[in-house]
Amino acid sequence: MTPEELQELCALYALHALDADEAAIIEERLRAGDPEVLEELAAFREVVQLLPHALPLQTPPPRVRAQLLQRIQAAQPASPPRERATTAHVTPLRRRWRWQPWLAAAAALAVVSFSGWTASTLHTQVLTLEAQNTQLQQLANERQQRLQGLEAQIQQLQHTAGQYQALWTFLSSPAVKIVLLTGSEHAPAAGARLLWDTQRGEWTVVTYALPALPPGKTYQLWFLGSGKPIPSGTFRPTVEGRGIIQATLPADRTDIAGAAVSIEPEGGVLQPTGNIVLVGKL
Amino acid sequence: MKRVDNERSTLVRRIQERDQQALRLLYDRLSPLIYTLIVRIMDDSAEAEEVLAETFWQVWDGAASYDAGRGSVEGWITTLARSRAIDRLRARRRQETTRAAYEATHVAPRSSYTPEMTALQSEQSRAVVMALNTLPAEQRLAIEMAYYQGLSQAEIAQRLAEPLGTIKTRLRLGLVRLRTVLPRLLGARP
Numbered sequence: 001m002t003p004e005e006l007q008e009l010c011a012l013y014a015l016h017a018l019d020a021d022e023a024a025i026i027e028e029r030l031r032a033g034d035p036e037v038l039e040e041l042a043a044f045r046e047v048v049q050l051l052p053h054a055l056p057l058q059t060p061p062p063r064v065r066a067q068l069l070q071r072i073q074a075a076q077p078a079s080p081p082r083e084r085a086t087t088a089h090v091t092p093l094r095r096r097w098r099w100q101p102w103l104a105a106a107a108a109l110a111v112v113s114f115s116g117w118t119a120s121t122l123h124t125q126v127l128t129l130e131a132q133n134t135q136l137q138q139l140a141n142e143r144q145q146r147l148q149g150l151e152a153q154i155q156q157l158q159h160t161a162g163q164y165q166a167l168w169t170f171l172s173s174p175a176v177k178i179v180l181l182t183g184s185e186h187a188p189a190a191g192a193r194l195l196w197d198t199q200r201g202e203w204t205v206v207t208y209a210l211p212a213l214p215p216g217k218t219y220q221l222w223f224l225g226s227g228k229p230i231p232s233g234t235f236r237p238t239v240e241g242r243g244i245i246q247a248t249l250p251a252d253r254t255d256i257a258g259a260a261v262s263i264e265p266e267g268g269v270l271q272p273t274g275n276i277v278l279v280g281k282l
Numbered sequence: 283m284k285r286v287d288n289e290r291s292t293l294v295r296r297i298q299e300r301d302q303q304a305l306r307l308l309y310d311r312l313s314p315l316i317y318t319l320i321v322r323i324m325d326d327s328a329e330a331e332e333v334l335a336e337t338f339w340q341v342w343d344g345a346a347s348y349d350a351g352r353g354s355v356e357g358w359i360t361t362l363a364r365s366r367a368i369d370r371l372r373a374r375r376r377q378e379t380t381r382a383a384y385e386a387t388h389v390a391p392r393s394s395y396t397p398e399m400t401a402l403q404s405e406q407s408r409a410v411v412m413a414l415n416t417l418p419a420e421q422r423l424a425i426e427m428a429y430y431q432g433l434s435q436a437e438i439a440q441r442l443a444e445p446l447g448t449i450k451t452r453l454r455l456g457l458v459r460l461r462t463v464l465p466r467l468l469g470a471r472p
Contacts, residue, residue, distance in 0.1 A: 008454040016368075017428040017435045017453060042353075047460045049357040051429055052319040053410040060317040064331045065309055068338050072302060151310055202408075231419060248412045270419050 007040055014044035066148060175199040181259060181280035187211050190241060192278050194259055203232075203247045205259065210241035210277065213263065219277070220268050221245055224258040234268040257282055290355035297345040305342050312356060313338070316363045323367040323430050333370060337363040368432035409467035413460050421456035424449055 001009075012018045013026045029037040170176065175198045183190035192207040205221055213219065213236065221232040230249070237243035249256065261278040290311065296304035316337060320330040340362055348358050414422055427438045439449040 007458070008450055011454045011457040012428075012435055012450065014457070015425065015428040015453060016432065017438070019434055019436060043461055044457050045353065045357065047457055047464060048429065049354070049360050050406075050410050050464065051425075052315055052322070052360060053407045054414055055318045055322050057314050057407070058318045058321055059314050060331060060334055064317075064335050065306075065313070068309070068335045069302070069306065071335075071339065072305065072342055076300070076302075148306070151306065248408070248415050270423070 006036065010037060010040035011044050014041060014048045062149065066145075069148065170195070170197065170202070170204065173197055173199070179259070179280055179282055181205070181207075181261065181278040183209070183278060184276050186263075186275040187277040190277055192261065192280070194280060196282070201249050201253075203249065203259070205243075205245050205247075205261070207237060207243040207245075207261065207278065208241055210237045210243060210261075212239070212241075213237075216266050217263050217274070218266050218268065219243065219261050220264040220272070221247060222260045222262065222272060223247075223249060223253075223256050224260060225253065225255040226257075229260070229272055230256075231268065231270050234264070234266075287354050287356075291350050294341075294345055294348050294350075294355055297342060298348075305338070308341065308355070309338055312359055315356070316359055319360060320363055320367045323364065323371060323432075329370065330367075333363065333366050336366055340366075364429075371432060406468065409464065413463045413467055416463055417456050417459055421452045421459070424452040425456045428453060 009018065009022060009026055013023060018026070026037060026041070030041070177196045177198060179194040179196060181192040181194055187210060190207065190209045190211065192205050195204040195206070197203070203223075207219075210219065218234040218236060220234045222229040223232060224230075230253075232247040233245050235243045235245040258279065258281040260272075260276050260280075262272045262276045263274040264272065265274075290308065293304045293308045293311075297308065313334065317330060317334050320333045320337075321327055324330050324333065337359065341359060348355065352358075417425075424438055424442075427433045427441070428435070433441070435449050435453065436446060438444075439446045442449070
């Protein structure tokens, strides 16, 4: 096997794209501790694992977290949980039961000594402690739930703040130029501002008044250069027709003369097929 | 990056000792990325929620299987999530024969690897997007079909009606290019 063939197998193995017989070749060499395969595979895996970072980040609904933690809580053995926050002020249930022999002894002693008053007092104290214990337990649970909600909110706010910070940095760059895209006959009221960071080669398009999309369709951004239109990302606007999409082009693409937005099948295409709704020249 | 990896490895060690707070922290750090990946694979947010919960349950229940010597915590959890999501996707494909027939006959390439963003993303995300944008569209598409649709090289060749050798070359060249470009882009950014 040539080094190139081996590299190809490792690349495809990292992507889980090999058929079983070829995957077996790599697995056998892995079992044998082949340093070349180990090194190639580690490098490809590192790249593959970064791929999801290219996707627009979505935050899962807080209920997923709450249900997961509930499941974990329910599956915990009866031993006291490790968390100080929930246990610091709460008397564990088992400890309460260990008092019973003492109570029994105290009650017996009270009976023997004909001290009904003492027994009654102790019993009242136990009931009071149990009620307090229950209240504290409830309070701890409520606070725990509130804490979980707050942690989720903080996470969301940090994410949003990061986005605004990045947007602010982008907009305040002296290298950013603004180009207007105007609506075609298919969307005469629509328009967009194209913000072009000439230093970084980054493009942000902010649209307004785009018409609602038919089912199974999406808007797709294109760059117009000397050859075929260059496909870029897809996006769905809000109900008001507002949308934002960012793109980065290779630094060597110096032939970009304009941009356009068209309606395409969901997921996007490599060549434009639908109506052009926005277009503009640099 | 190293500091982040160390912090997450520490959290996994605490999870191995049944520390729920550590799981909460790890979930808060990584659930958006993992959820995003699962939604992209499954194209169904309700199912994605289930897979996300199953993935982090596996992290809790199987934390002992994590080996820091074999990769980062993020890589470990990403692999767990992708595996589960692809398994479900395949099961769904088997069940939905109509849809499978549609997918088998439609080779219109999806191109969501192109820099679709709802807003500006982190520096790391930008670096990955920029690296992907240096690839020819055909290479990006082949990588996307393998990673997000769980298709083998032969299945990709069949769907794109291209020779198997061409697909192999596209996948290899694409990943080699990313391997060369990404460290430079990641290193160049603070």
